[in-house]
Amino acid sequence: MADPKQERAVKTRKVILHAAAEVFDQWGYSGASISKIMARAGVTQGAMYFHFKSKQELAQAVMASQQEFVEFPPGEFGLQRMIDLTFYLAHELQTNVLVRASVRLAVEQGEFGVRDDTVYQEWADQLLLYLRSARERGELLPEVDEQEFAQMLVGAYGGTQLHSHISTNRADLPQRVASLWRYLLPGLAPEHVRSHLRIEPLPNGVAA
Amino acid sequence: MADPKQERAVKTRKVILHAAAEVFDQWGYSGASISKIMARAGVTQGAMYFHFKSKQELAQAVMASQQEFVEFPPGEFGLQRMIDLTFYLAHELQTNVLVRASVRLAVEQGEFGVRDDTVYQEWADQLLLYLRSARERGELLPEVDEQEFAQMLVGAYGGTQLHSHISTNRADLPQRVASLWRYLLPGLAPEHVRSHLRIEPLPNGVAA
Known part of the structure; x- marks a missing residue:
């Protein structure tokens, strides 16, 4: 059974990962920031911190994807x-x-x-x-x-x-x-x- | 003919490069700084800027060596x-x-x-x-x-x-x-x- 709330969370995570990859590609790790990634993904701070707590965690998730x-x-x-x-x-x-x-x-x-x-x-x-x-x-x-x-x-x-x-x-x-x-x-x-x-x-x- | 002043400059450059390599190895590029490298090399700010103007210049010289x-x-x-x-x-x-x-x-x-x-x-x-x-x-x-x-x-x-x-x-x-x-x-x-x-x-x- 598809749980709509969970489905939405999965989709948001994907959107964040894609935005993060684009920002890392453009700026490198040290030039990237959580706020740049939030802006690119169009998500709130709450949504971001629900999925990822730090830039390093984001970088590791992008590598893993x-x-x-x-x-x-x-x-x-x-x-x-x-x-x-x-x-x-x-x-x-x-x-x-x-x-x-x-x-x-x-x-x-x-x-x-x-x-x-x-x-x-x-x-x-x-x-x-x-x-x-x-x-x-x-x-x-x-x-x-x-x-x-x-x-x-x-x-x-x-x-x-x-x-x-x-x-x-x-x-x-x-x-x-x-x-x-x-x-x-x-x-x-x-x-x-x-x-x-x-x-x-x-x-x-x-x-x- | 060996010019003692020039000889000293060559030696100082070498000392700085070795210190820079050690600092980059330990801290990576973003964690390294000119002041850490100066301290490790035991050289003055004047001597450092005579040879190298920026961290990036230092990193490129270390690579080239x-x-x-x-x-x-x-x-x-x-x-x-x-x-x-x-x-x-x-x-x-x-x-x-x-x-x-x-x-x-x-x-x-x-x-x-x-x-x-x-x-x-x-x-x-x-x-x-x-x-x-x-x-x-x-x-x-x-x-x-x-x-x-x-x-x-x-x-x-x-x-x-x-x-x-x-x-x-x-x-x-x-x-x-x-x-x-x-x-x-x-x-x-x-x-x-x-x-x-x-x-x-x-x-x-x-x-x-």
């Missing part, structure tokens, strides 16, 4: 799909302020006194699903450890997007993701699998 | 040496506050309104020297593009150390660096070269 902000359409699993996800995420980082803000906060969290690897762990779990299905399909080399590869890829991808952000404001991110795959795939998949993989952005960043 | 802070002993070039460098840097990140602070500032520079990829570029140039000598020694696969690989490795390594910092305060960084190499080497070097490479930290992090 990272996967909600990425709407990768469901599809087949396996290696090609994992590669497509990395290009899709590159496109989202270029165009979606919510994704950008949450990734930025996850990277810069040390600056506001937080060390929380939940979001890194969630991405690793996500990648692990793709790698396990790739294993079932016979797409992986025998020596690959799926857990280890997932952990490694989360770190390597995170640094790739950061480097691209600092060098070109992420304009060259798709090319950098392609480079990463060019050198990782020979250690991941046998030649007859690799020769069928598409290592390039999907048209308009949209997943097939 | 990254390679000075890393004293990797000279030795042979080639692939093994490049791998050794990545483990040496991991050890430095664990134990040397100057290196840690400069890397942290380079990662979090977005937070203080700077986007400066000089330090990323310097590391890429450094790696390129190793890759070119590896090419001359016949250690690389024909399809490897040394420029592209250097760029890719700077990003992937930067993200690896960041992930390790957030997950375990860099306790597991050497293992993560080993994982990165385990999956990158098959795309970089032929089997007969790989079988002779040592993919592990040097004793006490000291370069051979």
Whole structure:
């Protein structure tokens, strides 16, 4: 049964999170403030404090919503799909302020006194699903450890997007993701699998 | 001819940079202040403003000194040496506050309104020297593009150390660096070269 009061609270929380992500993307953590976020969200102080008590709590919630902000359409699993996800995420980082803000906060969290690897762990779990299905399909080399590869890829991808952000404001991110795959795939998949993989952005960043 | 006045200025600048790195490592950018750095360095306001006009200028100078802070002993070039460098840097990140602070500032520079990829570029140039000598020694696969690989490795390594910092305060960084190499080497070097490479930290992090 839907409780209208609870439904409203859920909706308000979402509105606040989106506004917070936009403000963090524009101002960074230190330039953001609860009052800027309240104004952007159009909520009262009472509503804000019902959901979030501090700027730090807001920042952590925005980081934690990272996967909600990425709407990768469901599809087949396996290696090609994992590669497509990395290009899709590159496109989202270029165009979606919510994704950008949450990734930025996850990277810069040390600056506001937080060390929380939940979001890194969630991405690793996500990648692990793709790698396990790739294993079932016979797409992986025998020596690959799926857990280890997932952990490694989360770190390597995170640094790739950061480097691209600092060098070109992420304009060259798709090319950098392609480079990463060019050198990782020979250690991941046998030649007859690799020769069928598409290592390039999907048209308009949209997943097939 | 050594000019004693100029010599003193160079020395003071170095003292200030080291103090600034220590303060940034401890407090982060937003928690650091010129007065904290002056106190740590034991210099007068006059000396400070002769060298640096703002906290941001100091942060940029600390970032730029990254390679000075890393004293990797000279030795042979080639692939093994490049791998050794990545483990040496991991050890430095664990134990040397100057290196840690400069890397942290380079990662979090977005937070203080700077986007400066000089330090990323310097590391890429450094790696390129190793890759070119590896090419001359016949250690690389024909399809490897040394420029592209250097760029890719700077990003992937930067993200690896960041992930390790957030997950375990860099306790597991050497293992993560080993994982990165385990999956990158098959795309970089032929089997007969790989079988002779040592993919592990040097004793006490000291370069051979």
